[in-house]
Amino acid sequence: MLIQLILVLILAGLFVVTVRRAVQGVIPWGEALAWCALWVAAATVVLLPKTTSVIAQLVGVGRGVDAVVYLSITLLFVLLFRVFLTLDRLDQQLTGMVRREALRDLNIPPGEEADTAPRV
């Protein structure tokens, strides 16, 4: 079917891009392998839809399509959470930079300096 062909071409493209990014050192090889596994799994499901039924039977979900939907939603939640964590980390780094800049210009009158550096 045409839709299968289009999806497989897209997934193949993603596979190639992922490998290239790993070769360029943009993403670590471990992460690239995980993404490639995902693209291969998706292509398998597209080309052999009945495989989803086998997996669905194994995990106790009625239909293969349902298993794919459940899995996709779970995966999206995991990815979304990772994005939130990354944003939070960037937020903390930004605060650190802003704070260092703010305190750098702090003029403490002579005799008022602390005798020890803060441990925080």
Next chain:
Amino acid sequence: MRAIVVIPALNEASRIGEVVAAVRPYVERVIVVDDGSTDDTGRVAAAEGATVIRHALNRGQGAALKTGTLAAIQMDGCAIVHLDADGQHDPSCIPALADPIRRGEADVVFGSRFLGIAPRGMPAVRRAYFIAARLFNTFLLGIPRKITDPQSGARAFSKAAAQAIDFRQDGAAHCSEILRMVTRSGLRYQEVPVLVRYTKETLQKGHRFTVAFRILWQLIVRH
């Protein structure tokens, strides 16, 4: 003993001058952390004699307090007092916060609006919010039930306590974070009554209920 007040401020040009002037008689130094204001907050505060530290970008109340606290430690503050910039805390509460530290009776003192001095103008809905926040603090964060004010912005640290309590919440969740850290740290802490005045202005700029959900999220992600 040197007491320093730290006030985080965002776009408070209309009120910060009055607040700094009211606070100055009680302490040796006032630090205002201008948290990326787009108005004259920093200039007005400096004109009233405050030491102004400016965040180039708005990073939140907790982040501003942390910056001010680090500056107060550098300035050798021995009692470091946190107050809000909107004037809701009566400055006459400063001795009640700082004195137990000066006398060596406590390392951290929390101001509470529910310990005898009735807050003025507090809407019933805000009171309900604090009851819910206290329950959340007790059951989900493990903050002792005896802490009566779950979101007090008025508190004081000894220098050693300020160095030890490394709070990292940039937003409003720093209140719960500090309570949790202090009550689990082995530091000596106590609560004292403080007078809080709610006005139309403070209520407008104060916590909206959406903030409660943001606090919840921040505590989940960063704990």
